[in-house]
Amino acid sequence: MSLPAHGRPAEEILDALRALREEDLPTHGGKLFAYVYDPGLADLDELTLRAHGLSAATNGLDPTAFPSLLRMENDIVAAAAGLLGGDRATVGNVTSGGTESVLLAVKAARDARPDVTAPRIVLPSSAHPAFAKAGAYLRVALDVVPVDPQTLRVSTVDIENAIGPDTVLVVASAPAYPHGVLDPVPAIAAAAARHGVRCHVDACFGGWLLPFWRELGVAGEAFDLTVPGVTSISVDLHKYAYCPKGVSVLLHRTAQLRAPQYFGYAGWPGYGLVNATVASTRPGGPIAAAWATLQRIGHDGYRTLAARTLEATRGLHEAVRAVPDLRTLLPEPESSVVAFTGGSTVDVFVVADALAAQGWHIQPQMAFDGIPRTAHLTVTAAVAPHVASFAGALDAAVAAARAAGPAIAELPPLDPAALTPDTVARMAAALGLDLAAGHPTQGMAGINAVLDAAPVAVREKLLTAVLDLLQRPSPQL
Incomplete structure (x- = not known):
C-alpha cells in the first residue's frame, strides 16, 4: 500500500525494499554499461552509507x-x-x-x-x-x-x-x-x-x-x-x-x-x-x-582505478573490432566509451537484447543526422576482470542477432499531435512493453527500432508519453 494504516516493522520494510530492488539492473559487478559507475572496491559502499x-x-x-x-x-x-x-x-x-x-x-x-x-x-x-x-x-x-x-x-x-x-x-x-x-x-x-x-x-x-x-x-x-x-x-x-x-x-x-x-x-x-x-x-x-x-580513494587510488578503466576500455574496443559484423565508431578510444554499430549485417538493437539475455546491459543509441544507430558502453574500473567474458558473450549475441534478423525496420507516418497516452500504450503493448509493469516483456529491440525510425519530434513525443504513463500510481493503491 502507498500509505499503510499502521506503521510496519523495520525488517519487514527492508525485506519489501529488497524485493523491489530485485527488479533493478545490477549496479555492481561490471555488467551494466550505463547509468552507474562501479569502482569494484568492496568496502566503499559501507563507508559512504x-x-x-x-x-x-x-x-x-x-x-x-x-x-x-x-x-x-x-x-x-x-x-x-x-x-x-x-x-x-x-x-x-x-x-x-x-x-x-x-x-x-x-x-x-x-x-x-x-x-x-x-x-x-x-x-x-x-x-x-x-x-x-x-x-x-x-x-x-x-x-x-x-x-x-x-x-x-x-x-x-x-x-x-x-x-x-x-x-x-x-x-x-x-x-x-x-x-x-x-x-x-x-x-x-x-x-x-x-x-x-x-x-x-x-x-x-x-x-x-x-x-x-x-x-x-x-x-x-x-x-x-x-x-x-x-x-x-x-x-x-x-x-x-x-x-x-x-x-x-x-x-x-x-x-x-x-x-x-x-x-x-x-x-x-x-x-x-x-x-x-x-x-x-x-x-x-x-x-x-x-x-x-x-578521502578514502585519494589521488593514487584514482590513478589505479583509471588504469583499470583504461585497460578495460582498450580490451572492449579490441573485442568489438574482432567481430566481423561490428564496427567501432572510432579507430581508437579517446575516453572511457566504446561505441559500435552493426551496419547492414547485424542490428545492434537486437545485439543489445541478446546481451541482456546473458546478463550484460548496454545502452542503445538512435541514429541521428547521418550517424548510424549505435551501442554505447560506458566502461568503469569494475569491468576490467570481465573483458574476456564480455567478448564471448558478444560473439554469441551477434550470432543470435544475425539469425534473428533486424528489428522493425519501417514506421508508418505518425503525427505527434495524435500520439495520445492511449495510442502510445497500445503501441507499446504491441511491441511487448508492459507499461503497468514498467519493463519490457519481449526485449527492447522493437521499441528502440520504432524510436530510431521516428523523426525527432515524434521520438520526443513517444518518449514523453511513455514516461507519463509509467509515472502514474498503480490502480490498486
Missing part, C-alpha cells in the same frame, strides 16, 4: 548553521579545482548532478549579459541534452552546430561562424557522451574569447578520469582551466570519482564569473535567502558521502 547517515539530517541551505557541510563542500571544490587546472582564484559549488551544473553555468552566462534580450548558446550537436533543458528552462535559444557524421567531430570554423551578438555561451564537451569524442577545447575556447563570450566545458563525464589517463601517458589536448578562454567547467563526482548519486561540481575561473550564478532574495518578512545552486534545501548526506569517497 555511514558517512551519508552521519549528515543525512543536515541542510546546506544555511552554511553558518552546518559549517561541516561548508568545510566538506570547499574541500571537494578544492580537489576538483586541483585536478582541473584551477588556481587560487578558482571558485565552485557542489550540485546535485551534471544537469544542475549545466543549468547554473547557463544562468551565470545569461545573467552576466543583461544587455542581451534574446540570449543564445552555441554548441555542437553532440553536446549533452542538459544544455537543451537549460535553454528551455531559462529561455535561452540554441544554435546547434552539426558534427561530421564520419569523424563525429565539430568544426571550430562552424562554431565560430555561429557566434553572434546575442551569444552568451559557447559549449565544448570533454568528452561528448554518445561516442566518447573530445571536442577541440583550445580552439573552441579561443574562438569564444575572440568574441568576448564565455566558454563552458562539460567535463561531467571525463573530468575525473582524463587527468589520470594523461598521467598514465594517454595523449590528448588540454580541456580544463589551463586552457585560455575556458571560463567554467563541470565534473560529476558520481561518475569517475565513484561517489554516490548525485554529486557534481561546477567550477568558475574567478568569483566575478560566478557572481551571476547566485540568487538572493530579501523581499519578504522571512529569513534572508541566498542560494548558490538551484535548490534551497540541500541534503547534506550526498556531500558527506562524496567527501568520504575522495
Whole structure:
C-alpha cells in the first residue's frame, strides 16, 4: 500500500525494499554499461552509507548553521579545482548532478549579459541534452552546430561562424557522451574569447578520469582551466570519482564569473535567502558521502582505478573490432566509451537484447543526422576482470542477432499531435512493453527500432508519453 494504516516493522520494510530492488539492473559487478559507475572496491559502499547517515539530517541551505557541510563542500571544490587546472582564484559549488551544473553555468552566462534580450548558446550537436533543458528552462535559444557524421567531430570554423551578438555561451564537451569524442577545447575556447563570450566545458563525464589517463601517458589536448578562454567547467563526482548519486561540481575561473550564478532574495518578512545552486534545501548526506569517497580513494587510488578503466576500455574496443559484423565508431578510444554499430549485417538493437539475455546491459543509441544507430558502453574500473567474458558473450549475441534478423525496420507516418497516452500504450503493448509493469516483456529491440525510425519530434513525443504513463500510481493503491 502507498500509505499503510499502521506503521510496519523495520525488517519487514527492508525485506519489501529488497524485493523491489530485485527488479533493478545490477549496479555492481561490471555488467551494466550505463547509468552507474562501479569502482569494484568492496568496502566503499559501507563507508559512504555511514558517512551519508552521519549528515543525512543536515541542510546546506544555511552554511553558518552546518559549517561541516561548508568545510566538506570547499574541500571537494578544492580537489576538483586541483585536478582541473584551477588556481587560487578558482571558485565552485557542489550540485546535485551534471544537469544542475549545466543549468547554473547557463544562468551565470545569461545573467552576466543583461544587455542581451534574446540570449543564445552555441554548441555542437553532440553536446549533452542538459544544455537543451537549460535553454528551455531559462529561455535561452540554441544554435546547434552539426558534427561530421564520419569523424563525429565539430568544426571550430562552424562554431565560430555561429557566434553572434546575442551569444552568451559557447559549449565544448570533454568528452561528448554518445561516442566518447573530445571536442577541440583550445580552439573552441579561443574562438569564444575572440568574441568576448564565455566558454563552458562539460567535463561531467571525463573530468575525473582524463587527468589520470594523461598521467598514465594517454595523449590528448588540454580541456580544463589551463586552457585560455575556458571560463567554467563541470565534473560529476558520481561518475569517475565513484561517489554516490548525485554529486557534481561546477567550477568558475574567478568569483566575478560566478557572481551571476547566485540568487538572493530579501523581499519578504522571512529569513534572508541566498542560494548558490538551484535548490534551497540541500541534503547534506550526498556531500558527506562524496567527501568520504575522495578521502578514502585519494589521488593514487584514482590513478589505479583509471588504469583499470583504461585497460578495460582498450580490451572492449579490441573485442568489438574482432567481430566481423561490428564496427567501432572510432579507430581508437579517446575516453572511457566504446561505441559500435552493426551496419547492414547485424542490428545492434537486437545485439543489445541478446546481451541482456546473458546478463550484460548496454545502452542503445538512435541514429541521428547521418550517424548510424549505435551501442554505447560506458566502461568503469569494475569491468576490467570481465573483458574476456564480455567478448564471448558478444560473439554469441551477434550470432543470435544475425539469425534473428533486424528489428522493425519501417514506421508508418505518425503525427505527434495524435500520439495520445492511449495510442502510445497500445503501441507499446504491441511491441511487448508492459507499461503497468514498467519493463519490457519481449526485449527492447522493437521499441528502440520504432524510436530510431521516428523523426525527432515524434521520438520526443513517444518518449514523453511513455514516461507519463509509467509515472502514474498503480490502480490498486
